[in-house]
Amino acid sequence: MNHCFSFKYLLAGTLIFSVIHFSAAQVHNKQETNNYSIQWKGQYPAVVKKKSDSKSVNGKYPDEDADRSKSTRKKNWFTDLVLGKKSDYPVKPMAILALNADTFWIADQGTGSFISVINRVGEMTQFGKRDHENLPSIVDCCFNSRKEIFFTDSKLNAIYHFFPGIKKLEVLNDSLALEQPTGIAYSAVNKQFWVVETKAHRISVLSENGKLIRTLGERGSDAGQFNYPTYIWIDKYGTVYVVDAMNFRIQIFDKNGIFVSAFGENGDSSGYFSRPKGIATDSFGHIYVADALFNVIQVFDKQGELLYIFGSPGHEKEQFWMPTGIYIDESNNIYVADSYNSRVQIFSLVGN
């Protein structure tokens, strides 16, 4: 009796062992498995108000008229300043920051404002009394460790510190002399801001209060050199990913700024780059790059091998019209700033 009992266990054990071994072998495969996919989750605003839907009277559209005549009459500018404008939809969103799918912020270059979307309800915070005082060129944004927002304006050459709770705005270190700051990212590991200065073809590394620590890079096409770098992403390990736009490649640096690797080249087919924009990594280290001329998001591994593509040109669900910024939260929700569709689309990574 004892004898049979132990044999069963032996058999079971072998079976379990071989299953584990087999799946372990799969994980160790050089190539990724096909178990991932990316699924559309939602968009903000929920319904894209297409101007062509409403009938125009004298070239004006009814909802525009109501918004404008109420909120731009001189006597109402005060309430607008205090309570915010009536329309809280983005016009040309460039970047997103998210805690989760119910709490995220949109950096909207079109109106020069930030829009918080909390539980599907948007609220715009505009900086400035009149349209022409609005920030003209918001490009990118990042959180610091306290989840305060820092964003760049590439025309005013400044980094702004925005406290989303109290809606306060101030300039981060107004003695900084930045040349067209675009991408910005925060390294939690080093407690530093890394801001890309596109015109100077370099990255400036700043302390938490904006003091310049050092700069990285110069113009060129070698490793560690840049040609119009734009967007930047720093993962939780401090690894830095830079979109080296006019060298049509992604460069990867370690947390100390030492060059690690680069991949990508100029081309008109999948796996190449044409107009790479935002970059982000998911919790598995896959690299997502938006391409504004292909109107897709391409997913790569660190070696530059193409893993996935999603999106296509258009205005419907899962389509883009010049996607720019991209953000991925801890739960692998992927937020894409679909700039000329005036919306943010949210996807999620599904798989093991």
Next chain:
Amino acid sequence: MLQSVKLKVLISVVCVQFTTCFAIAQSVEFTKHNLSVRGAIDGQNQSVQSMCEFCHSPHGMKAKVPSWARSNPGTRYIMYDQMTSSTSNIPSDPTRQPDGSSILCLSCHDGTIAPNNAHSAIAPGSKSNLGTDLSDDHPVSFVYDAALAAADGQLKNTPLFPATLDANKKLQCSSCHDPHNDTYSKFLVASNEFSDLCFKCHERAYWSFSTHCTSPAVWNGSGENPWSHNEISFSTVSQNACGNCHVMHTAGMKARLLKEKQEEKNCLDCHSGTVASSEKNIQLQLTKIYKHDVFAYENIHEPNEAPLVTLNKKHVECADCHNPHAVNGTQAEAPFVKGAITGVVGIDQNGNAVNAIQYEYELCFRCHSENPVTSPTTSRHIEQGNTRLEFASTSVSFHPVEIKGKNNNVPGLVYPLTESSIIYCTDCHASNGRGSTAGPHGSIYPQILKYQYEKKDNTPETAFAYELCYSCHTRDQYNSDIGDNVQRKIHYRHVVTEKTPCNACHDPHGISNTQGNMVNNNHLINFDKSIVNARENGELNFQDGGYRSGQCNLSCHGVEHNSRGY
């Protein structure tokens, strides 16, 4: 034989392409669009290929297959420069998004690689009046054909070279900008001096006669540079042409692509003594207390609004009276419009809308007729707020604004006025002060009067008290007690001795025949109720007795006039 011909053709085509590419490349090399690394660093001429690849993606790469979706063979994207192909991946877009070559420009000109001067370029509706669209740039990515030109009314049927449309007959960034060639600055395809480039597509009625087209005025250097909104600006008004007021990208007033959001600021930037001559310093006039308050209204005026202004959209802007594309220095005689107000809409003497006024009063009737924006300040026996009815040719008595006056005998008219003269509204309502700009902009006198016009009872008679009246009616008719009954008993007695203002008895506009009659209201008689009271028996009237005679039934200064005549 055929093959040989094909081969020859092929070779020559290739040669032509090469030389064209080479020629274009030579011009890109020294512009901002040469994004290549080496070219900037050591000034060496890189191979032609790598200056082009930033916009012209190299093709023929084998598409990569995504590892997570091996069933997807990968795509080759057909880029904008192959737009002539019907299988382009950047489709033509019917919903007002930029498309075609404009996408390529906007993909860098979004504040990241290049400045985002054109950050909200969206196509328009069917009219050149863009409504309250959020876009503040010249519209792109719309079909420009004869139908559009017809609907708009001020466009050429098709753009003139070198402004071109794309393969789908759409206007794109490339219609005005050639990214390879920076000869005219800002990569424009043609010089925009005198707005030559604008006029490749736009046609503006009256423009070639307008002062804004021909004026050699320059900025005198004080205050803000009125042309700072333009990246390419010239030194005279005539050279800047459209650019005096309009800006193509990041316009302050988005709907009309005007540089300033506040309507009047577009005009006052120059009409403040800094560019336009001092006679046209309107800003100065608008500092006076009584004015057409252009500052008080924003975003109500529409260029295609109805001529008759309604009270719920009450407003006044420079553009309500002036057509900036048409204004010129032509002089005229009353009642005809002068050059300053040509090409504006109005309401004629019958209350009908007109597209281009012929007479000055038609302009005033926009706001001072059926929907009067102001009320009479004198409370009169016969009340009438509609100025058009007061001055009508059928009226009982009126100042000759629309037609010659009824009275053929008006002694003491100041030369050159005669009983056949017609006058302008602006002969009385205008900015005060010698040398002030013509027109009712602002005055120190109420009702924007040009001269002093005292209305209070017990006003001592002086040349200054009734300056307005005396500007046309010689003072010695009223302040001398020599003459007939009218001069002694009526005018001298009342105006000088009793210190009664002209306004007490006379209504300076007119009395409509629906309210008054020829017995009681000739000679503009319409009593000021705060000064002239009814008799104890309730009677209050003037009765015309014929040539220079009449009688009154009223009570003034406590004195009862019982058919007191002269």
